[in-house]
Amino acid sequence: MSNLNAMNVLQPIGRIFLAFLATVGRLTMFTGSALSHCVRPPFYPRIIGRQMVEIGFFSLPVVGLTAIFAGMVLALQSYTGFARFSAEGAIANVVVLSITRELGPVLAGLMVAGRVGAAMAAEIGTMRVTEQIDALNTLSTNPMKYLVAPRLIAGLTMMPILVFIADIIGVFGGYVVGVYKLGFNAANYLQRTYDFLEAEDVISGLVKASIFGFIITLMGCYHGYHSKGGAQGVGTATTYAVVSASILILSSDYILTELFFAK
Amino acid sequence: MSDAQPKIRLRNLHKSFGDKVVLNGVDLDVGVGESVVVIGGSGTGKSVMIKCILALLPVGEGSIQVDGEEVVGIGTKDRERINRKFGMLFQGAALFDSLPVWENVAFGLLAEKRVSRAEARDVAIGKLAQVGLTPEVGDLSPAELSGGMQKRVALARAIAADPEIIFFDEPTTGLDPIMADVINDLIVKITREMGATALSITHDLASARKIAHRIAMLYEGKIIWVGPTADIDDSGNPYVDQFINGRAVGPIKMAIRA
Numbered sequence A: 001m002s003n004l005n006a007m008n009v010l011q012p013i014g015r016i017f018l019a020f021l022a023t024v025g026r027l028t029m030f031t032g033s034a035l036s037h038c039v040r041p042p043f044y045p046r047i048i049g050r051q052m053v054e055i056g057f058f059s060l061p062v063v064g065l066t067a068i069f070a071g072m073v074l075a076l077q078s079y080t081g082f083a084r085f086s087a088e089g090a091i092a093n094v095v096v097l098s099i100t101r102e103l104g105p106v107l108a109g110l111m112v113a114g115r116v117g118a119a120m121a122a123e124i125g126t127m128r129v130t131e132q133i134d135a136l137n138t139l140s141t142n143p144m145k146y147l148v149a150p151r152l153i154a155g156l157t158m159m160p161i162l163v164f165i166a167d168i169i170g171v172f173g174g175y176v177v178g179v180y181k182l183g184f185n186a187a188n189y190l191q192r193t194y195d196f197l198e199a200e201d202v203i204s205g206l207v208k209a210s211i212f213g214f215i216i217t218l219m220g221c222y223h224g225y226h227s228k229g230g231a232q233g234v235g236t237a238t239t240y241a242v243v244s245a246s247i248l249i250l251s252s253d254y255i256l257t258e259l260f261f262a263k
Numbered sequence B: 001m002s003d004a005q006p007k008i009r010l011r012n013l014h015k016s017f018g019d020k021v022v023l024n025g026v027d028l029d030v031g032v033g034e035s036v037v038v039i040g041g042s043g044t045g046k047s048v049m050i051k052c053i054l055a056l057l058p059v060g061e062g063s064i065q066v067d068g069e070e071v072v073g074i075g076t077k078d079r080e081r082i083n084r085k086f087g088m089l090f091q092g093a094a095l096f097d098s099l100p101v102w103e104n105v106a107f108g109l110l111a112e113k114r115v116s117r118a119e120a121r122d123v124a125i126g127k128l129a130q131v132g133l134t135p136e137v138g139d140l141s142p143a144e145l146s147g148g149m150q151k152r153v154a155l156a157r158a159i160a161a162d163p164e165i166i167f168f169d170e171p172t173t174g175l176d177p178i179m180a181d182v183i184n185d186l187i188v189k190i191t192r193e194m195g196a197t198a199l200s201i202t203h204d205l206a207s208a209r210k211i212a213h214r215i216a217m218l219y220e221g222k223i224i225w226v227g228p229t230a231d232i233d234d235s236g237n238p239y240v241d242q243f244i245n246g247r248a249v250g251p252i253k254m255a256i257r258a
């Protein structure tokens, strides 16, 4: 009897574990195949271009808004905090370091995951359930090459550019609050922003951005590609794409930070 | 027929989804330049059979030969080469909704880089005319078309690259009777005049009689009858008789409980 109970508990755990392993395996194979298609011709420059515009240009408003408010609130919060030990002078540094190293890439990553990752999963998922992906196969076109590779390339290349712009906007947000609300001297504020900033801070943020761009597009494509079961399946794929990309962004962010600043 | 090498040869083809057996040993030959129509009840696995030949679905067991070459389990490169021989009209049209109609039709030509974009466009407009669509339709997006128009665009796309073997999955479903006959004539023309091999699926017996050299009936995962089109009315097979006469009573039981 107790044996039976133990079985009842262990069975679902085993099943979940196996399903997890299967997913990891499928995702690894998908990633490998997608990457190999990124570097082997034929390439589809038109589609790469369209995806670059979609990720880099049309995400600008959303990412810019996020960045400016992040910079503004950062300046305000650090002011109230730092005033307690008379370190108000440091807020320019705090703003620029937080934005370039951390908030720029992570916030932009999360916003783009919601915007672009979801759209990719929905588009590719719809193509799957309406047999458009099958149709590609019958028309001398490899769907991995035609649908997935261009999106990965666009994600890898456009996210750093997007984040670089977000960095500037975020720092500007901090500047506006610092100078116009908290009464810092404008030249002074800029000087302090600039003085403590090292190339490494910005570059590490941009490397993160590139990896996040890869994660977002990979999750969008993977979940869309494997969606099944009509409109409902596409909806599920969209949710999974955003949730898994967000979790992977936050967890890989920690690992990347460890790697960059371990010394 | 029997001595010449068939264009497509299916032997003992099996396909299941989980526990559900769909194809249970299908044997079928399609000769060079021949037009074979597969009939059978809804959900018997006709579309699945074609998708197995195109490798859109993995085959359970059995053999599929194209021009005498075994194609089950071949690598990606060989598969791309084999698929170049095929054109496919999907039951649900499966048009690319991100592209205008003419690019849909010319997609295969552009993918194989056989022609420039301008030439491809001309070919596409020509193929659209063959299925009774005006050049203006070429610039619309698939979502702006009616169901029957989408079907015809899909047909134009299937034949655009002049494939050796064409699969038509219900080419006349959703068309008015006159347009259906235009499409029948087109399929006849493609097979008889251009020498293409065709494997079609249809529920439209008038269409089957017109386009088929031979008709095969799929029932419970097997081809239970195959013969020349002229023999369909006296096949001597009670299943075929029931099917072509559309009788609810007979050996074929529908899974319906009153």
Ligand SMILES: Nc1ncnc2c1ncn2[C@@H]1O[C@H](COP(=O)(O)OP(=O)(O)OP(=O)(O)O)[C@@H](O)[C@H]1O
Binding pocket: B017, B022, B040, B041, B042, B043, B044, B045, B046, B047, B048, B049, B091
């Ligand atoms: N991807 C799939 N996953 C699971 N089951 C499937 C899948 N595709 C088809 N089937 C099942 O296989 C059976 C045959 O489907 P198929 O589409 O070949 O029918 P059909 O003969 O073309 O019918 P119709 O004339 O209605 O188009 C159906 O019962 C269907 O439920």
Ligand SMILES: [Mg+2]
Binding pocket: B046, B047, B048, B091, B169
């Ligand atoms: Mg079907």
